[in-house]
Amino acid sequence: MKDRRMIGQLFAVIIFDYLCLFSEAYTINDELSLHTAIFNSTYDRDVRPGASRSTPLQIMVTFIFKSIKELDESVGKFSITGALGVFWVDHRLSWNPTDYGGDLNTTVVPQKKIWIPFLVNTMDFDTLKPIGHNELNLRVANDGKVTWITPNMFESTCDADMSFYPFDSQICTLRFYIQGFTLSEIVFAIPKSSMDMNEYSENGIWEVKETQIYIAINSQQIQEVRMTISMKRRPVxxxxxxxxxxxxxxxxxxxxxxxxxxxxxxxxxxxxxxxxxxxxxxxxxxxxxxxxxxxxxxxxxxxxxxxxxxxxxxxxxxxxxxxxxxxxxxxxxxxxxxxxxxxxxxxxxxxxxxxxxxxxxxxxxxxxxxxxxxxxxxxxxxxxxxxxxxxxxxxxxxxxxxxxxxxxxxx
Missing domain, CATH: 1.20.58.390 (Neurotransmitter-gated ion-channel transmembrane domain)
Structure with a gap:
């Protein structure tokens, strides 16, 4: 009985090795060839994607809410930790997976190698600075879809209404826009009207009642993504x-x-x-x-x-x-x-x-x-x-x- 069990296990291993030998799987050479092909001399990271220049590039924005760092009412400073998710399609970064091992559907690319939207937090408490870092990585799919997740601490000014302190509720807003582009070139899209709270850690002072993500046009006719957080102070x-x-x-x-x-x-x-x-x-x-x-x-x-x-x-x-x-x-x-x-x-x-x-x-x-x-x-x-x-x-x-x-x- 024991010999039969050993023979069955050996037979299963032989079948698995046989399938792996003849199945299609990409290698490091395939991925190197892909990067060489898509990042050729014609790719310019300073030019926005979009084959048709009459059609604006659609950029989708989400937010993964991690925690509230602080709300300093005396100076009006609000800061949270989280990850900003930005998605768009760059037709220049598409490929056929069958040409690269058969299953090379996605690849990881450094942020500094491709075009990214120059997102700016207009309500930043300190100086205005772009979102993201050159050492961050992005994931590119074979259809040209780019996934950019930027974890960071996001600061904003927030003029708190302290009328009912310490039984007060506050609403603070983060506002992002892409500098240098108009509505005819880039438009925002919101796949989800609220923040992702699956990884949120409760704050000892503030209780988050509601989050909202929406698109608005400011007085300069610039499109913005606004993220509001409604909080209630824990008064005990x-x-x-x-x-x-x-x-x-x-x-x-x-x-x-x-x-x-x-x-x-x-x-x-x-x-x-x-x-x-x-x-x-x-x-x-x-x-x-x-x-x-x-x-x-x-x-x-x-x-x-x-x-x-x-x-x-x-x-x-x-x-x-x-x-x-x-x-x-x-x-x-x-x-x-x-x-x-x-x-x-x-x-x-x-x-x-x-x-x-x-x-x-x-x-x-x-x-x-x-x-x-x-x-x-x-x-x-x-x-x-x-x-x-x-x-x-x-x-x-x-x-x-x-x-x-x-x-x-x-x-």
Whole structure:
């Protein structure tokens, strides 16, 4: 049984070698001959392809999206990594495969040996430069179709709208055109209206919502290929490290009106919290662009509002402490008495009572007399603290509620 298996395997090897011997397969000499034939003295890489000069050369463009490198909102710089795919037909590079081993259908050619479209990124962040590199290779098919894949990092200017930062969405665009040719000589074609996302790597800050590739004519009547990327910022990090701390700091200031004035730390406490809010305001301003167009971030307005509320809290604390330390001989004005009476009546404060025990009466017989308390400057200070606590608490609830409602509605 074992001998039969060995004989069968040997027979299969002999058949395979026989088929390979008599089958047609191109060799390195065939490919060298092909390159010699197509790149002869008549081929000029400076002349665009096209047998009929009245018919424009059609160039198809695709894009393989790899990853988002960065979006620097402060300077308006957007960069991604990917590969630009460009396809066209050069009739001068066609051949008959039967003349070169029978199956030489494609060959690889250095970019510097053949004509390529001079693609330029018009939105380049730095200086304008052509796409591709002379050391790149292209693949040419026997029908003259050229496949040019250029991997690179593509940069572009992108004026971000930071109105809803950090709950914002951005749309950035790459724009390419072929320098030196008109619509009667070269036209673009888009085989796919979106980018190839099969090899895309997720970005930690931005979530890609949509990509689009389309053709447009600019104001100079030049045809362009435009590639737009719609992105949405992932806000979880900013909520935990920016939004919530700022909200907690704003409400932390309210407790300054609960602190006893005798501790002597009121002004220091409210000033420290105010400085912390100022630090967050500085951090946000460093992140956002300096310009005010198309709109300033609502978060900047919110932080500025919290800072101003903190300033007024600090002033209220200082003014309130002056009431606590006034001489008791100083007469309290009528308007302060009215303010105290209205505030505590609105707050439904219970009046104090005194229980008097009469020695002539039994222990079970007592009289409870209401005592009208004498108003002091300390009472005025406590009234002002309570008023400020309620007032600034309402203001903070409204300001933060409006901001969060606007952000939730937008997102």
């Amino acid at each position: 990090y900013y909520i935990s490290s920016l939004i919530l701390p700022v909200i907690f700091l704003a409400f932390l200031q309210l407790f300054v009106f609960v602190m006893p004035p005798e501790c002597g730390e009121r002004v220091g406490f409210v000033t420290t919290v105010l400085l912390a809010i100022a630090v967050y305001l500085t951090l946000v301003q460093d992140k956002l662009p300096e310009g005010s167009e198309p709109s300033v971030s609502f978060l900047s307005y919110k932080l500025l509002g919290d800072f101003m509320i903190g300033v007024f809290m600090t002033i209220s604390v200082i003014v309130g402490l002056r009431f606590y330390h006034r001489e008791e001989e100083t007469v309290i004005p009528d308007y302060l008495e009215t303010f105290h009476r209205m505030l505590f009546r609105c707050c439904r404060c219970k009046r104090k009572h005194k229980v008097n025990f009469d020695e002539k009466k039994s222990a079970t017989e007592v009289t409870i007399d209401s005592v009208s308390k004498i108003l002091t400057w300390r009472d005025i200070g406590m009234a002002i603290d309570r008023f400020c606590l309620i007032l600034f608490g309402i203001i903070l609830v409204i300001s933060n509620g409006v901001y969060l409602a606007v952000m939730c509605f937008y997102t």
